[in-house]
Structure formats: structure tokens, C-alpha cells
Amino acid sequence: xxxxxxxxxxxxxxxxxxxxxxxxxxxxxxxxxxxxxxxxxxxxxxxxxxxxxxxxxxxxxxxxxxxxxxxxxxxxxxxxxxxxxxxxxxxxxxxxxxxxxxxxxxxxxxxxxxxxxxxxxxxxxxxxxxxxxxxxxxxxxxxxxxxxxxxx
Numbered sequence: 001x002x003x004x005x006x007x008x009x010x011x012x013x014x015x016x017x018x019x020x021x022x023x024x025x026x027x028x029x030x031x032x033x034x035x036x037x038x039x040x041x042x043x044x045x046x047x048x049x050x051x052x053x054x055x056x057x058x059x060x061x062x063x064x065x066x067x068x069x070x071x072x073x074x075x076x077x078x079x080x081x082x083x084x085x086x087x088x089x090x091x092x093x094x095x096x097x098x099x100x101x102x103x104x105x106x107x108x109x110x111x112x113x114x115x116x117x118x119x120x121x122x123x124x125x126x127x128x129x130x131x132x133x134x135x136x137x138x139x140x141x142x143x144x145x146x147x148x149x150x151x152x
Contacts, residue, residue, distance in 0.1 A: 007131070010116075010119065011134060011138060012113060012114065012138065014112065015139070016111050017110050017142070017146040018108065018109055019150060020104060020108055021103070024145060030050070030051045031046035031060075031071070032045070032048045032050065034046060037141055037144035040133060040138075040140070042063055043061060043063060044064045044066070058072050068088075069087065071084040071087075072084060072086075080103075082100050083097055094126065095120035096130065097117040097118075098114075098115075112145065114138045
């Protein structure tokens with residue numbers, strides 16, 4: 001059993017991608033594109049036309065298991081940062097924050113940092129899944145994004 005008082009509830013992964021931040025950000029800010037690069041193997045599909053534009057937006061995603069999530073955008077800066085908190089349909093967020101931060105170096109290379117913060121998650125039934133979201137799983141998403149935009 002994990003000692004939850006001492007466990008790290010902020011997981012991150014970061015690397016440079018040989019593409020402009022604007023190109024990468026489009027794949028992140030358009031929920032219908034997210035299943036293409038999901039390294040957590042959890043996302044099923046999202047309807048087109050939900051491109052995130054500001055804090056307060058809510059986009060709907062169906063997980064592979066068929067669960068519908070309303071994702072509440074709580075951080076947004078076009079081309080640089082986006083963060084959302086998932087919730088069951090019609091309910092408040094459950095205490096998880098997914099964040100993407102992009103730093104363009106000006107030479108067509110972007111530092112991409114993906115983080116999963118579950119410090120506010122209290123639902124015992126969700127803790128095992130949260131613990132399974134490792135830096136390696138986050139890096140898998142970053143690597144898949146890189147493959148898409150770098151043409152591999």
C-alpha cells in the first residue's frame with residue numbers, strides 16, 4: 001500500500017520537438033486530435049469543432065471504456081499553455097489537472113512539458129488509475145506528438 005501522505009502527485013515529462021509551438025499546440029487544443037497522440041491509452045474520441053480558445057471552455061471526450069468526460073479548461077495561453085480538469089458529465093471536476101506547456105526557442109524547436117497533477121484527487125476509486133499515470137506514459141504522449149509533427 002502506498003503512503004499517500006508522502007507520494008508524489010505531480011508527474012511530468014519534457015523534451016524538445018523539432019516543430020514550431022503553433023503546430024504542436026493545434027494538436028493539443030483540438031480535442032478531436034488528442035486520441036492520435038494519447039500515450040496513456042485512454043482516449044476514445046471527441047467530436048470535431050471543440051477547439052479550445054480560452055479559460056472556461058469545456059470540451060467533451062469519450063474514453064476508450066465509453067465514459068464521457070467534460071474537460072474544464074482552467075489554464076490557457078494561445079500557443080503556450082493549456083490545462084484542463086476532467087469531470088463526469090454534469091458534475092464538478094474530480095481533482096485532476098492535465099497541463100501542456102510549450103516554449104518556442106525561435107529556431108523551429110519547441111520544449112514541450114506535459115504534466116498530470118492529482119494533488120486534489122480524493123476519490124479513493126480513482127487513486128489506482130492516477131498512480132498508474134507515470135512519467136513514461138506522459139512521455140509517450142509527448143513522443144507521439146513529436147512523431148506527428150516531425151513527420152515520422
